[in-house]
Amino acid sequence: xxxxxTARNVLNFLLFQAGWFACVFYPGLIGAxxxxxxxxxHFLLVSQNRMTELQFIGLGTVVGSVLDGIWFRTGILDDxxxxxxxxxxxxxxxxxxxxxxxSHSLDWISKKAWLPFVLAPFAGPFAYWSASQLGAVQLPExxxxxxxxxxxxxxxxxxxLFARKTLYPELVR
Numbered sequence: 001x002x003x004x005x006t007a008r009n010v011l012n013f014l015l016f017q018a019g020w021f022a023c024v025f026y027p028g029l030i031g032a033x034x035x036x037x038x039x040x041x042h043f044l045l046v047s048q049n050r051m052t053e054l055q056f057i058g059l060g061t062v063v064g065s066v067l068d069g070i071w072f073r074t075g076i077l078d079d080x081x082x083x084x085x086x087x088x089x090x091x092x093x094x095x096x097x098x099x100x101x102x103s104h105s106l107d108w109i110s111k112k113a114w115l116p117f118v119l120a121p122f123a124g125p126f127a128y129w130s131a132s133q134l135g136a137v138q139l140p141e142x143x144x145x146x147x148x149x150x151x152x153x154x155x156x157x158x159x160x161l162f163a164r165k166t167l168y169p170e171l172v173r
Contacts, residue, residue, distance in 0.1 A: 010105070020094055023136070024136040027090045032090050036093070060098075076140075076144070119157075120153040120156075128146075
């Protein structure tokens with residue numbers, strides 16, 4: 001494990017960014033497999049409460065994947081295949097690697113109670129829009145899709161931070 005909190009946060013941020021790009025450029029099992037490697041590195045080098053953080057990441061990954069699944073089923077998101085029954089593995093992987101940031105490089109967002117409500121409706125949809133610009137996913141009706149994504153993130157991001165604070169207090173710094 002890396003001793004410096006700053007170094008851990010930088011590595012966490014870099015692993016998340018690299019994982020996001022891996023999944024967007026290789027939206028399939030390759031991207032998801034790369035993220036699994038990054039998750040192992042995260043647990044070896046960054047995480048200080050491995051089992052608790054694994055539980056939190058698992059919870060958030062399920063919540064986020066269900067939300068993405070709903071968005072696929074309702075036409076807010078589309079992968080072009082027309083046959084999405086479950087959330088694609090690469091999006092599940094993005095949720096998992098994203099969840100690592102909430103106790104590390106993005107922990108600062110939880111320091112102000114209002115901040116998640118301001119940032120989430122913009123940052124979440126921006127990530128999906130960015131992925132759509134790189135061809136990983138489609139937003140069939142751009143404005144309605146972005147609005148739905150904003151409301152989803154307005155709800156789910158603060159909820160995940162609340163879950164961390166109440167269910168996994170040892171992850172809160």
